[in-house]
Amino acid sequence: MNRPALLSLDDALPELLAKAQALPNMQSVSTFDADGCVLAQDVIAALQVPPKDNSSMDGYAVRAADCVQAGAVLRVAQRIPAGTHGKPVNAGEAARIFTGAPIPQGADAVVMQEDCEALAYDQVRVNKVVPVGQWIRRSGEDVTRGATVLKRGTRLTPAELGLAASIGLAQLQVSARPRIALFSTGDELVMPGDVAPEAMPAGAIYNSNLFFLRAMLRRLGCEVTDLGIVPDQRDATVRALRDAALSHDLILTSGGVSVGEEDHIKPAVESLGELKLWQLAIKPGKPFAYGHVNRQTQGDVCHFMGLPGNPVSSFVTFLLLVRPFVLALQGVTQTDIARTEMTADFDWPRADKRREFLRVKRNAKGGLDLFPNQSSGVLTSAVWGDGVVDNPAGQTISKGDRVRFISFAEWLA
Numbered sequence: 057m058n059r060p061a062l063l064s065l066d067d068a069l070p071e072l073l074a075k076a077q078a079l080p081n082m083q084s085v086s087t088f089d090a091d092g093c094v095l096a097q098d099v100i101a102a103l104q105v106p107p108k109d110n111s112s113m114d115g116y117a118v119r120a121a122d123c124v125q126a127g128a129v130l131r132v133a134q135r136i137p138a139g140t141h142g143k144p145v146n147a148g149e150a151a152r153i154f155t156g157a158p159i160p161q162g163a164d165a166v167v168m169q170e171d172c173e174a175l176a177y178d179q180v181r182v183n184k185v186v187p188v189g190q191w192i193r194r195s196g197e198d199v200t201r202g203a204t205v206l207k208r209g210t211r212l213t214p215a216e217l218g219l220a221a222s223i224g225l226a227q228l229q230v231s232a233r234p235r236i237a238l239f240s241t242g243d244e245l246v247m248p249g250d251v252a253p254e255a256m257p258a259g260a261i262y263n264s265n266l267f268f269l270r271a272m273l274r275r276l277g278c279e280v281t282d283l284g285i286v287p288d289q290r291d292a293t294v295r296a297l298r299d300a301a302l303s304h305d306l307i308l309t310s311g312g313v314s315v316g317e318e319d320h321i322k323p324a325v326e327s328l329g330e331l332k333l334w335q336l337a338i339k340p341g342k343p344f345a346y347g348h349v350n351r352q353t354q355g356d357v358c359h360f361m362g363l364p365g366n367p368v369s370s371f372v373t374f375l376l377l378v379r380p381f382v383l384a385l386q387g388v389t390q391t392d393i394a395r396t397e398m399t400a401d402f403d404w405p406r407a408d409k410r411r412e413f414l415r416v417k418r419n420a421k422g423g424l425d426l427f428p429n430q431s432s433g434v435l436t437s438a439v440w441g442d443g444v445v446d447n448p449a450g451q452t453i454s455k456g457d458r459v460r461f462i463s464f465a466e467w468l469a
């Protein structure tokens with residue numbers, strides 16, 4: 057049998073993303089619940105933040121011209137706590153003012169109370185020279201009216217929710233959550249909880265992939281339907297795919313995409329739509345399938361992605377390919393993940409012809425340690441590690457070399 061040519065990740069990913077048109081549906085969610093959602097519309101400010109010039113200190117609002125020498129004595133003519141607004145400040149006057157309160161007309165600076173001395177008969181001595189503008193937060197210095205403060209396609213984090221609230225938005229228009237049908241293939245798989253460890257039949261293993269795939273999809277804002285374990289049979293696989301396609305945007309499977317004869321995914325998807333089986337030039341994670349299932353009733357398609365069965369292969373290919381895909385379905389414009397240059401504290405003497413994603417951990421010296429077993433079945437490597445080294449094809453690594461690191465914390469966020 058001819059070995060198919062390996063496809064590079066840099067060729068595969070753009071081809072994949074070209075298929076990931078943003079889903080049309082949007083929904084309005086409470087700003088409270090929008091963490092992790094993707095904005096479906098630009099957010100434009102209808103007011104200035106802060107709305108008015110205001111004091112950034114507890115102290116006295118003054119006219120700087122009255123305080124050109126230390127020791128000026130002014131009459132405290134009013135008191136302006138935050139939430140109120142004062143009346144004009146005349147020459148020779150000061151206004152007692154508190155952080156956040158608007159600067160009254162006539163005043164052009166604030167003196168902090170530590171630089172003042174309260175005197176009898178409502179007077180205050182200002183013990184410093186006061187420059188114009190001191191301790192004033194300007195109107196609009198955070199947000200100006202009419203500005204686009206958040207762009208469509210932004211994945212919201214807590215800071216963005218606060219900013220949206222600061223311009224008065226209790227609801228945000230976000231992309232609908234992609235609906236993902238997840239199933240596992242393989243007759244050897246047993247669900248944890250169904251069979252106790254001591255009662256596991258020969259040849260059986262627990263279904264671990266489902267657990268991290270489901271969790272990762274949820275983190276990416278997807279609604280996940282768990283279709284369980286589909287038996288290694290053509291008919292059962294076709295039925296599961298056809299049903300799932302009706303009410304989902306993407307069917308994601310793990311296992312069954314190698315070219316073994318127990319792998320039923322390919323013929324099953326092909327009978328309902330189209331499938332490309334890719335041999336990716338990455339390690340772990342060579343086999344990967346992309347295609348679609350036609351929806352007879354709706355005249356459109358449901359995306360299909362098939363991940364390899366080996367747990368670390370499944371994990372890594374998810375992050376490399378499925379993650380950007382489901383983000384793109386939500387309209388996210390920036391889907392790639394940052395690589396940081398770091399120093400390897402290990403040797404990797406055998407170059408591979410595939411681009412490798414080596415599980416590593418940052419050490420106390422600021423370098424990277426390598427997990428000793430890089431086998432695609434050893435999920436412990438992904439738990440021990442806090443990221444991967446993205447190592448180009450054909451590249452060895454010697455202690456002290458600079459390498460490209462991707463942090464799981466960022467990748468899984």
Ligand code: AMP
Nearest residue numbers: 240263264265311312313314364365366
């Ligand atoms: P496959 O891609 O179906 O040939 O599977 C490759 C390897 O991954 C085999 O050793 C499978 O038993 C294992 N595997 C497949 N699916 C899972 C899963 N959901 N959880 C854990 N291991 C799996």
Ligand code: MG
Nearest residue numbers: 241242311312
């Ligand atoms: Mg299998």
